Amino acid sequence: MNIPGLILQMISAIAGLGTLFMAWLALKSWRHQLIAQANLDVARRLRLAAHRVLGEIQDCRYGISQENYGARLRCLRELTAELDSAATEAASLWDIPVEDRVNDLYLHVAEFRTGVAHRFGDGWTDLPPERQVAISSIVHGDESDPFAKRLAQAVKALDALTIQYIKL
8 A cells, every 4th residue: 555645645636625715716706806896887987977967967057058958958868878878787786776866866857958948949938937937947057056956966866876886
């Protein structure tokens, strides 16, 4: 019986098992890193898209006119599509109801778009004066009015959601 050869085979088998275990740990760590990176990328995209929508609405409120409202609304529509894409991806990755947080922002975007359509569309002069004032406060307000505060709050809600994936 060759005892040194047997011991060598046992050490070789243990080394093989150790190598297998280390490879498993490395793959597990790599998988965790990939998931964390995907979460970070989606959180950044979602947060950036929300802030770009907020910025575009704020810019529109200061500079929208009869001549440029169509182009401004197209830009807002494109930014909202980016937000929608990031929100859909986040919902599939995070398994939480992201749509609930994004819907509040969508409602404000729709309110703004509707206000612009009323303000620059046909029939503006047919609206009652109090309705004209309400629409004008949405379309031409500033950062301190109630609409701007509600819009900023909707973006802050998305920030609160994404921060947990950004600060890992």
